[in-house]
Amino acid sequence: MGFATDAIHIGQGPDPETGAVTIPLYATSTFASDELGRSKGFDYSRTNNPTRQALEQNVAALEGGRFARAFSSGVAAICAAVMTVDGGSHIIVTDPVYGGSYRLFEQVLKGYGLEFSYVDASDAERVRAAITPRTRMVYMESPTNPLMTLVDLRAVSDIAREHGLLHVVDNTFMSPYFQRPLDLGTDIVVHSSTKYLNGHSDLLGGIAVTNDDALAGRLHLLQRSIGAVPSAFDCWLTLRGIKTLAVRMRQHQENAMQVARYLEQHPKVTAVYYPGLERHPQHNLAKRQMSGFGGMLSFEVDGLDAARTVVNSLRIFALAVSLGGVESLVEHPAMMSHASIPREVREHSGIRDGLIRLSVGIEDVEDLIGDLDAALARA
Ligand SMILES: Cc1ncc(COP(=O)(O)O)c(C=O)c1O
Helix, strand or coil, rough: CCHHHHHCCCCCCCCCCCCCCCCCCCCEECCCCCCCECCCCCCCHHHHHHHHHHHHHHHHHHHCCCCCEEECCHHHHHHHHHHHCCCCCCCEEEEECHHHHHHHHHHHHHHHHCEEEEEEEHHHHHHHHHCCCEEEEEEECCCCCCCCCCCCCCCCCCCCHHHHEEEECCCCCCHHCCCCCHCCCCCEEECCCCCCCCCCHHHHHHHHEEECHHHHHHHHHHHHHHHCCCCCHHHHHHHHHCCCCHHHHHHHHHHHHEEEEHCCCCCCCCCCEECCCCCCHHHHHHHHHHCCCEEEEEEECHHHHHHHHHHHCCCCCCCCCCCCCCCCEEECCCCCCCCCCCCCHHHHHCCCEEEEEECCCCCCCHHHHHHHHHHHCCC
């Protein structure tokens, strides 16, 4: 079946009892057993819940995986994926990486004996060069947040396999509609389902997908032991959002492409980072490993004052962190999403004070460009 058909049907066929065409919302903490030792397959919602299971089956299929485990947020899913390695392991991470992931790694997991190195993985050979005898995992974001740098996921998967490392990819920016890292040899795909999967900015969620039985078992153990699980209602809403993922992603991309082209020719814009532009240094890789370019882009103006004027002047783009909802958002990475990264590390990664990130929504694109035009005129 095609992607849109799977998105609408997998895990959520009509209810056998009633014929309801949407999955029931199983708002229950616990499940009664028929008799001691004989349940109907569910016992307690931290361990499993039918609405959550439907979401897990659905996203697993969309990512081309056999197993998925849903979490209460993207960082909870990332934490679980990283905790599939033993304490004392070394992990190679893309530079830059989402600020919340960086904070989790540096301020939390480091204290439990994990060690992280950050490398510009736009050249896969730099990943190979960073491997040490203790390296056990490569954790990649592609495209990276917020600079839209790509990682050649097939090449990194090959390096990871050669050295016996796990390869984890955060696929939040592209969604499985535009990119399927498991098909490129990745071991675990993680998402902040807060973003495109749900698509309506009304919940937090995360999910980890794999094809490997042992990793799936470990992820389930972490899910039910740490207990960072989503509510049945959030799973239900996410399933509802996913039904329109294909049409939303097409529109996000169409709008983002037009916005990128508009920004590219604007005299006050010094750089535009969008993999769909021919001048993006990895445009060919983008065409090869993704089936589209998504709705996220960043651009630069001349310094903090100009960036401040632009973000404060926008009227349709709401000034807010997060991304992937139907409404357009703007944010200033240095002071918002990536503020937890020390200034010198951030600037070394190219996240300067003039950088602005857009999550291009699915409003009328003429209105979005008009909004940007008016804001840039004031800068
Ligand atoms: C690429 C990426 N990964 C993970 C996360 C974390 O997700 P959550 O906020 O759902 O914990 C975010 C949040 O912005 C993100 O942008």
